[in-house]
Every structure is written in C-alpha cells, then in structure tokens.
Amino acid sequence: MIFVTVGSELPFDRLIRAMDAWAAIHPGEEVLAQVGAGRFQPAHMRWERRMGRAEYAAAIEAAELVVAHAGMGSVVTAGVHGRPIVVLPRRVRFGEVRNEHQLEAAARLAGWPGIAVAETETELPERIAAARAAGAAGLVVSRTAPTAFLARLRAFVLE
Amino acid sequence: MVATSAGGHWVQMRRILPAFEGCDLVYAGVGPTLDADLAPARYHRIRNVSRTDPFGFFVIVWQLARIMRRERPDVVVTTGAAPGLMALAIGKLLAGSRTVWIDSIANTERLSLSGRLARPVADARLTQWEHLSRPGGPQFWGAVL
Numbered sequence: 001m002i003f004v005t006v007g008s009e010l011p012f013d014r015l016i017r018a019m020d021a022w023a024a025i026h027p028g029e030e031v032l033a034q035v036g037a038g039r040f041q042p043a044h045m046r047w048e049r050r051m052g053r054a055e056y057a058a059a060i061e062a063a064e065l066v067v068a069h070a071g072m073g074s075v076v077t078a079g080v081h082g083r084p085i086v087v088l089p090r091r092v093r094f095g096e097v098r099n100e101h102q103l104e105a106a107a108r109l110a111g112w113p114g115i116a117v118a119e120t121e122t123e124l125p126e127r128i129a130a131a132r133a134a135g136a137a138g139l140v141v142s143r144t145a146p147t148a149f150l151a152r153l154r155a156f157v158l159e
Numbered sequence: 160m161v162a163t164s165a166g167g168h169w170v171q172m173r174r175i176l177p178a179f180e181g182c183d184l185v186y187a188g189v190g191p192t193l194d195a196d197l198a199p200a201r202y203h204r205i206r207n208v209s210r211t212d213p214f215g216f217f218v219i220v221w222q223l224a225r226i227m228r229r230e231r232p233d234v235v236v237t238t239g240a241a242p243g244l245m246a247l248a249i250g251k252l253l254a255g256s257r258t259v260w261i262d263s264i265a266n267t268e269r270l271s272l273s274g275r276l277a278r279p280v281a282d283a284r285l286t287q288w289e290h291l292s293r294p295g296g297p298q299f300w301g302a303v304l
C-alpha cells in the first residue's frame with residue numbers, strides 16, 4: 001500500500017491530484033490518501049480528510065511507501081517506522097505555504113537514505129519507483145540514530 | 160536520566176537510547192506510563208508545561224526537585240521541549256548533573272525557543288542541522304534520523 005499525506009489540515013491539492021493521476025494509471029496499486037482541507041476529491045484512490053494519531057501511525061506502518069509534503073513531522077514519522085518516503089515541497093507561488101522552508105528542508109534531505117525529493121509533481125512517478133527500489137533493498141532510515149552520533153553522545157555521557 | 164515530552168520529542172529520544180547502553184537509566188516524561196518495551200526501568204511522570212500554563216511551572220519545579228534529589232542523575236539528556244528544559248535546569252542546580260539539550264529535527268530554520276533558553280543550563284547544546292550550528296552557539300554532532 002502507498003500512503004499519501006498532506007501532513008496536516010492545510011490543502012495540498014497539487015500532491016493529491018498528481019497521486020490520483022498516478023493511481024489512475026496504476027490500477028493494481030492500493031493507495032490511501034489523507035487530503036486535509038483540499039478541494040479536489042480523488043477518484044482513483046481511497047481518501048480521508050483527517051486522521052487521528054493512531055490511525056495515521058497505522059497507515060504508515062501498513063504502507064510500503066509514504067508520499068508526503070516535505071514537512072519534518074511526516075519525514076520523521078516515516079523514518080521511525082522504517083518506511084521510505086517521497087516528499088514534494090509545498091511552494092509559496094502556488095499558495096500552499098507562507099514561506100519556502102519546505103523547499104529548503106527538502107534540499108537538505110535530498111540524498112539521505114530512505115528519502116527521495118520530487119522538486120515538482122511531474123517528478124513523482126520516477127521518485128516513487130526509485131524510493132520503492134531503495135526500500136526493497138533495505139536502504140531506509142535506520143531505527144536508531146546513526147552510529148557516529150550515538151558514539152559522540154555516549155562519549156560525552158561517560159566522560 | 161532522559162527527560163522528554165511526548166510526541167515527536169519522545170520519538171526522537173527513543174532513537175538515541177543505544178548511547179546509554181549499560182548505564183543506570185531513568186526516564187522522566189509527560190505520559191501516564193513508560194512505553195511497554197522500555198519497562199521495567201524507573202519512570203517519573205512530570206507536568207507537560209508550556210508557556211500558556213504558568214501554574215504548571217510551579218508544579219513541574221516541585222516535581223523535578225523531588226525527582227532530582229532522589230535520583231541524583233550524573234547526566235540529564237533531553238530532546239525537548241519545555242519540560243526537558245526544566246529538567247536540565249533543576250538537575251544542574253540540585254544534583255550537579257551534566258546536561259545535554261538536543262533540539263528537535265523539526266527546527267530546520269531556527270533553534271526552538273526552549274533550545275535558545277537552554278543556553279545557560281546545557282553543557283552540550285545540539286542542533287540537528289549543520290547550518291544552525293555556530294561557534295560558541297549550538298553544536299552539530301549529527302541528526303537522530
């Protein structure tokens with residue numbers, strides 16, 4: 001299952017439209033979308049406006065791949081569940097957000113294991129394919145912090 | 160001791176637990192009980208304070224004073240937020256603890272308010288974003304992700 005989430009209540013129809021179009025040409029795929037307050041109603045995937053915390057965590061746990069806005073909440077949640085994630089940053093010019101923090105965060109996240117960045121919605125299909133391949137190869141965010149960080153923290157604690 | 164509020168802060172704290180392997184580890188958190196898989200470690204429930212809860216400030220000071228006198232932690236580590244900041248301050252004051260502030264990975268553009276306030280009470284103050292580290296300011300040791 002692929003879980004699509006706009007991360008909050010804020011509409012992000014550009015992501016939802018693109019994923020509905022993707023679902024339309026991949027009829028064998030199970031896709032569940034959390035769409036928030038967007039106007040667009042998907043026709044080719046299951047969707048809900050909002051989800052409780054437990055429901056949200058269950059959807060991520062059940063998903064093979066998460067496709068989301070580039071919010072750190074979504075990225076961290078996918079990471080702790082060991083799920084690969086494709087992010088599409090919300091942009092000011094489409095009225096999706098008030099500043100370009102998501103664009104900047106996405107630029108920094110690009111290249112992290114388990115995280116694929118789609119700069120525009122047209123890049124989503126290839127990023128989805130790449131993230132799935134990475135997930136299948138076990139290249140996902142680990143369940144604990146990186147060893148170097150843990151070692152440095154441990155050295156400080158034991159000092 | 161790790162002292163951390165709930166949600167994303169707690170999730171990030173869990174990712175650093177391997178750093179404390181072999182230590183006598185005690186937890187403080189705002190939830191009713193400790194995660195089942197971390198039990199039977201000692202757990203202290205503290206008030207989930209925020210800026211909009213001035214009365215809670217007195218409650219958590221009293222709670223943490225009791226906890227720190229009893230536990231006397233050598234080190235207190237937090238991944239935030241306000242309750243973690245209080246734990247660093249009171250641990251340092253009453254138990255002479257060495258303290259570590261780890262700012263949430265969610266703060267990509269600026270250190271959190273609690274992280275900025277932690278400056279005088281954190282022996283190590285860490286940001287998870289390299290571009291936010293400054294000489295004499297927050298340090299970057301890496302991210303928990």
